Amino acid sequence: MISCLEGHGYTDAGGSIPSPRVFQKARFPLHSGHPMGIPRLRPGDGHRMFAASSKKRETREEVTAQMDLSLIFSQIINGLQTGSVYALVALGYSMVYGIILLLNFAHGDIIMVGAYTAFYAIASFHLHPLASVLLAVLVSTVLGVAIEKVAYTPLRSAPRLSLLITAIGISFLLENGAQLLFGADTKSMDTIVTGNAALLGANVSYAALLTIAVSVVAMLALTFLVQKTKLGKAMRAVSEDMGAAQLMGISLNRTISFTFAVGSALAGIGSILYLCAYPQASPTMGSMLGLKAFVAAVLGGIGSIPGAMIGGFVIGLLEAMVSAAGLSVWKDGAVFAILIVVLLVKPTGILGRQITEKV
Amino acid sequence: MKEKKPIRIPMPLRYGINLALILALWGTFAALIGQGAITNYWSGILIMVGINIILAVSLNIATGYLGQLPLGHAGFMAVGAYAGGIFLKSTPVADLLKAGNEAACLPYVIGALVLSAVVAGIFGLIIGIPALRLRGDYLAIITLGFGEIIRVALTNIDSLLGFKFTYGAAGLKRIPKFSGFHLVFICVVLSCTLIHMIMKSRHGRAILSIRENEIAAESVGINTTYYKTMAFVVSAMLAGIAGCLYAGYLGSLYPATFKFMKSIEILVMVVLGGMGSMLGSILSAAALTILPELLRSVADYRMVAYSLALVLMMIFRPKGLLGSYDFSMSRVLEKGINGLRGVNTGKGGGAQ
């Protein structure tokens, strides 16, 4: 099983991962700014019972308080960072499910392809990082649309189970094909975005900030696309009623392909941001990532764009919390436990909508 | 000329024919193994074929007959394997085998198989009751989730329990290797017989009716919740037995064996053979176990070929190789006899 999302800043992974690290606190002066919302401890606050050496202890408590809070903060940033990647991938899942009611198992593996593209672009072809990013996104988009045309379009009127099985088949085809072509080993590369910023007493990487920012922008852009543009309207129409949309002159094939293109492009962007945090590529990196992003999509309400964002962040934060509690081996289990709870309590997710069957 | 009525072979004779067929098959294999025509290596392959047959036909109950898509079958195999393995390690079977005393092992082995079935069945019940309330896609993903949780739990539970129970990722080793060809053959025959007996009865028809049209089934008073759960639990129990046999074949178990990929491998066998066809599951389980061995030289391409075959099958022949065709030796004989007499046996196959 891949361990791509382990090492939330607690383990030393060779120094090339710019995730915030607990023990860097020592570099910062003790009085750098207020911890979020909580007043700084003052000498004598609640510690009057300790008469002697109160000053020294207070300083230590101040440090602990700040450390705890900045620890919590860095964990939150961690969670939001991975959560953003989940969110971007979950958006793709949600969009595709919304339009053709398919759980596209192959979606996670598109990330893997994007990562390999970036890797070979930078390592073998020595392209400029920006060009590699664009290339990765382009390849992901083309791949997603190609899969849709080749494998899913012929099955558009088939029972949903067949479509699901096909998606699983494509996913495995990609994974095993990559293993065949590139080998099963993990390929490491240099980080694309380096550097840290000092934020609220914690050491936050630019990569993390960029990831979160990009995903928020992506969500806003996507919402704009779906609500305000003609293509977005077509997407919504097709997801409501395929037959009626066709009667209104909407080209089913173009709309569905466009949906896949957007979803895959988001996955490509997600893969780049993922590489910022964990600059490695392996054939199975997409599978667990895809599964968890999928849980995020279900949690937020499959078919809902803001839902995918919320779901992604929640899953990311959940993983961060579980790791922080020292139970990082149970991370995967926790995510799937959330999936089960959601499916039992509210299967349509936080923001999803009900679909009833006509008798 | 008066129209001749088709001859139908009566029930007791049909069972006799089937029994004869099975004994003939068994005898053939036993002879071939005894005389060394089938090497140890290949009899090992046959044992894996048997285990995979049980996995495929058990999954077929929930997919082909019940019409669902559970994606956590490997989880049931895992709990059965670990239950059987842990049980047998605590019995004197290992020493008995070393001493060559196979007969004395039998009660323990049967106990292990029963235990695996029961444990897997309990998990099937726990997972089935919530999962079967959901439809289609949601059932697929919730069972996937449960399968993964089982794997994670098997890997990490020792730290929770405080003592060595499953031995986690390091693996549960030195399980007595009790799975011989004859044991596996008997288990395969019993499993297939069990499934056949259930499906060709009112209970089996109730399960099929749920697949065909759940709302109509409820309207004629079929207790759909009960039958969905029953199908799921039986499917899980048989997977547990397969897991136990697997433990007894390999001698060691690793949680990583039972990940999502394994559930998909079993699903591929069922889909390729035709969902709803027991013979299809049997043939494709055999083929998909033997072919990779024959194609050892191109092993790297195996998984790619697998996935490609799955996709192509779904696009061009979604019903699988055999569709929902259910084999019956007696029916083949009937067709032959009536064909010789020149009598039309009518459309479709009778449900016997």
Added chain:
Amino acid sequence: MSGSSNKKKPATKLVPVPSTNIIPERDINKSPILEARHLGIDFGGLTAVDDFNMAIGRTEIAGLIGPNGAGKTTVFNLLTKVYHPTRGSILMDGRDTAGKSAIQVSHMGIARTFQNIRLFRDLTVMDNVLIGLHHEMDYRLSGAIFRLPSFWRGERIARERARELLSIFDMQDMASYQAGSLPYGAQRRLEIVRALATGPSLLLLDEPAAGMNPSETAELMENIVKIRDTFQIAIMLIEHDMNLVMGICEGICVLNFGRIIAKGTPEDIQANPAVIEAYLGKKGE
């Protein structure tokens, strides 16, 4: 012969009671088999059915008619608990069905067919009927697995009974045909047989004559009356074919926009101006 009890009855050969041409008196004074009181359901903001009151006699053939979208199938869905009513109550043989599920209500003696035909398409004709006879066979799972005598007895009796039921529509030779391969009319008839197999006291038929030509419809009319006479059950049908409705229904209920606009005998209904308006529109428009 099946009555209103749910006890297991020994299988008997059907003895058809020759039907006279006199329309039997509505036996509404004997306690009705089904009573709906102020039945209603809302879907979100839309009231699909409102204040539906109806009583069906024990051996009555009743009709439920109305323009498309009037809510007729919704009424059937309410009676069979596919939908749960938001208002009102349903009494089946005097017992309230509140809170019961579709399965439980089926055990109470209501059977139905569906507007869009819900057969078990991949199964044989015989299997479809046998599923209807599921509760007639009472062997347990252990009986099935070990093929005990109870299994053989149950199966034999059930198959005989299935053949008898199929003979109502002369379908006994089609027993091994795949249900989905039957012609449309035969599929509708099979659905009726399957419903009858459950031994109901009330049979709900949703557009049984849809897609049938006049001669098939006439045959169906005879068969429905024959079923009522043989099994002594009540039948309610939704139909658009007025010949059929006026020909065999003894009591008719007219629905429009979810409400009853008229109730009575065929003669009453045919003369009722509200009914004419609902179907044909107001004069002078």
